[in-house]
Amino acid sequence: MDFFSKYSLCDTPIDQHNVSKLQSDSEQNAMVSCLSDTERQMLKQRIKELLLSCLEFTVPPLSYKPCEEGWRAYRGKCYTFSSNMQSWFESRDSCAASQAHLVIIESAVEQAFLLSKNIETYWIGLSDLETEGHWIWVNNQTLSETGVEFWFRRGNQKSEPDNWNVDDASGENCASVSWEALNAWFDNSCTVKKKYICEKKYSFPYLDDNESN
Structure with missing residues (x-):
């Protein structure tokens, strides 16, 4: 016994x-x-x-970081900003390879955070590849479901998205966010090479909205 x-x-x-x-x-x-x-x-x-x-x-240790090296933490999500340039399709696949996805912007606060970190143009996870004019995020949410959109608006010309097809006959079916143009979204040809933003959630509840690696 x-x-x-x-x-x-x-x-x-x-x-x-x-x-x-x-x-x-x-x-x-x-x-x-x-x-x-x-x-x-x-x-x-x-x-x-x-x-x-x-x-x-x-209980995570005091030195716990919610995101791996090279990712930035904010409000329960981890973000990474690429240094290389790829097409929208290649960017989507690169994010997936990191168990992430192209960024989904769900609020003005998130948009402001992303643009406060960078001064370039990046692919985001938004496209109308399936149906022209029907923009869908990579998680299948529509713009009406997320409730926010930041398309660039022109005073005397057609605003974004304008589906410009001079450079690409198939039109512009993938979206990017641009710091240079008033922090707005633009539609672009999906084959154009741009940097991109990936995001994924982290496991533990966030301790500080501004925590970052």
């Missing part, structure tokens, strides 16, 4: 009134009085190991 089995057979208080209450020190001592010193030490060590294993999986 191992000491855990022996412990279960020890004399213990059985007063039903005390079952749901924390036991006093004297009661705890009585429960382990039938164990040898060695067995008590083994029991304490086992309890310590179990407690540490629980902490390991539930």
